[in-house]
Amino acid sequence: MKLPPLLVVDDEKNMRLSLETVLAGEGYGVRSADSAEGGLKLLENEDFFMVISDARLGGMSGYEFLKEVRKRKPELPVLIMTAYATAKLAVEAIKNGAIDYLAKPFDPEELLHAVKRCGERHQLLTENAALKARAGESYRLEQIIGESPKVRELRDLIRTVAPTDATVLILGESGTGKELIAGSLHSLSRRAGEAYIRLNCAAIPETLLESELFGHERGAFTGAHRTKRGYVEEADGGTIFLDEIGDMSRPLQAKLLRFLEDGTFTRVGGTQELQVNVRLIAATNRNIVDAIRAGEFREDLFHRLNVMQFRPPPLRERSSDIVQLAEHFLKLFAFRLGKSVGAITEPAKLALLAHSWPGNVRELRNVMERAVILEATEAIRPTSLPDFEVESRLREGAGKSPGKSGLQPPKLEGPVSLGEALVQFERELILAAVERCGGNLTRAAQQLDLSRHALRYRMSRLNVTVDGTVDEESDSSSSSSVR
Numbered sequence: 001m002k003l004p005p006l007l008v009v010d011d012e013k014n015m016r017l018s019l020e021t022v023l024a025g026e027g028y029g030v031r032s033a034d035s036a037e038g039g040l041k042l043l044e045n046e047d048f049f050m051v052i053s054d055a056r057l058g059g060m061s062g063y064e065f066l067k068e069v070r071k072r073k074p075e076l077p078v079l080i081m082t083a084y085a086t087a088k089l090a091v092e093a094i095k096n097g098a099i100d101y102l103a104k105p106f107d108p109e110e111l112l113h114a115v116k117r118c119g120e121r122h123q124l125l126t127e128n129a130a131l132k133a134r135a136g137e138s139y140r141l142e143q144i145i146g147e148s149p150k151v152r153e154l155r156d157l158i159r160t161v162a163p164t165d166a167t168v169l170i171l172g173e174s175g176t177g178k179e180l181i182a183g184s185l186h187s188l189s190r191r192a193g194e195a196y197i198r199l200n201c202a203a204i205p206e207t208l209l210e211s212e213l214f215g216h217e218r219g220a221f222t223g224a225h226r227t228k229r230g231y232v233e234e235a236d237g238g239t240i241f242l243d244e245i246g247d248m249s250r251p252l253q254a255k256l257l258r259f260l261e262d263g264t265f266t267r268v269g270g271t272q273e274l275q276v277n278v279r280l281i282a283a284t285n286r287n288i289v290d291a292i293r294a295g296e297f298r299e300d301l302f303h304r305l306n307v308m309q310f311r312p313p314p315l316r317e318r319s320s321d322i323v324q325l326a327e328h329f330l331k332l333f334a335f336r337l338g339k340s341v342g343a344i345t346e347p348a349k350l351a352l353l354a355h356s357w358p359g360n361v362r363e364l365r366n367v368m369e370r371a372v373i374l375e376a377t378e379a380i381r382p383t384s385l386p387d388f389e390v391e392s393r394l395r396e397g398a399g400k401s402p403g404k405s406g407l408q409p410p411k412l413e414g415p416v417s418l419g420e421a422l423v424q425f426e427r428e429l430i431l432a433a434v435e436r437c438g439g440n441l442t443r444a445a446q447q448l449d450l451s452r453h454a455l456r457y458r459m460s461r462l463n464v465t466v467d468g469t470v471d472e473e474s475d476s477s478s479s480s481s482v483r
Helices: 013-025 036-045 062-072 087-095 108-133 149-161 178-187 206-214 250-262 288-293 299-305 319-337 346-354 360-374 388-397 418-436 441-447 452-461
Strands: 006-009 030-033 051-054 078-082 100-103 168-171 196-200 239-243 264-266 273-275 279-284 308-310 466-469 480-482
Touching: 006 013, 006 036, 013 030, 013 108, 030 036, 036 051, 036 062, 051 062, 062 078, 062 087, 078 108, 087 100, 100 108, 149 178, 149 308, 168 178, 168 299, 178 196, 178 239, 178 279, 206 250, 250 264, 250 299, 288 299, 319 346, 319 360, 319 452, 346 360, 346 452, 418 441, 418 452, 441 452
Parallel strands: 006 030, 006 051, 051 078, 078 100, 168 279, 168 308, 196 239, 239 279
Antiparallel strands: 264 273, 466 480
């Protein structure tokens, strides 16, 4: 982990220059001030891992400076130097919070030993803060639930790609688990012990996104009162996950492209070129091809990100995992809420299978949390689930006019209820879709934006019979009748 600089405060120019030479020779960044007042100004605007100050300064003394630093930044270690060392002054310095006390002249090795201890201390504090920030947010491959072929392939690909440093692009609908894939890639990588930084590009205003990503120098813009390290610096040695990268502006895309080439960047308002060692994982729920054609996303950036591509399947394409996922979320929320709900009734399972899940796994998670909250028995019943019938009909009808579908509302004889009319129209929609697809249930389900299980469930419930249908995903490829 790269350390921020240290601050030297001494009113003797030769001493400042000597300390800068010794410390810079060991690879430390050094900033200096010739007075306590000047040192406090630097502390307001920049980050340091420690301070080295002379005890006797013009104006505010080193001991007064020490007290002021302790008030403003109690965690910042301060080392006091003096040419007038006494036991009493040493005790006073330690009581006021000095981490060490050196009498001039001192052996450079003695100084470097104290500085090294402070550097190690800073690194430990930084790592502990990062671990606390990530507490409860660990990602494991086992959290990708499901045994469908697509999910098994996804887990196998994660195991293969994770140990490498390859850049990864994750494409998929909202709620399909893109963040879980990114976290699993980091946790299985050689960088697992380092920082894992997440940044949602759509959640930060465009004017601030570059500053958050690459940092800024003091005075770079209104409100930039101090130098700030960006997320790429915080992630040095680890992984950074850029979610919703499709919402990033083209000018910032150009800077990200340059960063991906060799890890170099410049803070906003700065001129110094910095370099970090970071693995980048990006994700978007946008149609990336449409975004490129519309000129909203750079094609060269797409190719640079697309070293390894992941496409988590939507839930409707892995309907065999729905019940397993629902039972997983049931256990999770029953434990969290202290409820004794431990099972899902068969009618409730059928209702879950019949839904098209436009919100994917995230929607299923929310549905199960709601069900556990509402359920008063020991098993989830359909009454604790949302009214999927209404939601599905609204989704099926969204943006579809009778002219586009080729269907007119059913002609009804005599007075009928709204429910009866909807059932009849649903039958006609299903029959027309199956006929258009030549009896292929899988393609018909895709046209109706349903899972295959949902279509078969609805055909069974509505007593729809179509001879000569073909189910591509069934064990048998022979024609059959579905009732």
